[in-house]
Amino acid sequence: MGIILILLLIVAMGAVVFAVIKGLHAFANLEPENVDENGVPLSLKVQNKAMFARVKWQAIAILLVAALLLLSQTA
Template sequence: MGYILIIGIILAAGAVVFALVRGLHAFANMDVNDVDENGIPKGLEKQNGMMFARVKWQAITVIMIAALLLFASGK
């Protein structure tokens, strides 16, 4: 069980890094002149989506680490 949690933690942490890099890439390539009808940059939606994905994967990673600690302390 512990090995499965460790692999899950590694995969979830990789997803955090992936979402972070995609969010930074969207931020770096945002065109200030490319706005919608409300004057909001279109790249902002991609940035927000990646931010929420990063937070989601961070929470999943923290929960898996807590489960691993509980599992390890029970032995």
């Protein structure tokens, strides 16, 4: 069970890194003139989506670490 949790944790950490890189890429390519119908820059939407994805994957990684800690204490 511990091996599965560790593998899932590695996947979650990889997803965090991917979301951070995607957000940084959107930030680096900010084009204020490229806006949607509400006047919001499209790259800002990508940044926000990447931020929420990063937070989601970080929460999942924290839960997996907590599960590993609980598993290690009962073993």
